[in-house]
Amino acid sequence: MDNHRRTKQPKTNSIVTSSSEEVSSLEWEVVNMSQEEEDLVSRMHKLVGDRWELIAGRIPGRTAGEIERFWVMKN
Template sequence: MDKHLRTKQPKTDPILAASSSTEEVSSLEWEAVNMNQEEEDLVCRMHKLVGDRWELIAGRIPGRTAEEIERFWVMKNN
């Protein structure tokens, strides 16, 4: 007899599992981030250099958080 009995694991829907483990917020629920032209230019230039490293970009703009920078980028580019 086989010592290792296989038990059937219930299949989980990957889409359902992903949606239940993360909470996504639609852009309609986000408050717009107003930036001056210098900040926008810096965000665009930094994104070209470092990609989606929002903490790094926010560190270059006084008074801005990584969340604000990411929200600005997503709302502007989607």
């Protein structure tokens, strides 16, 4: 019998970065939201922070990009 234990080597994740130009907020289209949506975004942001995908999942018809753009332009 082989008494040597094999240890698993942790997988290394390679991070691929792309060089993209930063877009000025002046080029962003204004996102209009109802008062209910604004309240929900504010409450969710207090709970989960900048997790835009999670917040957008709670607001039908909204994308994470729209939520983030609304938040950045509001604050």
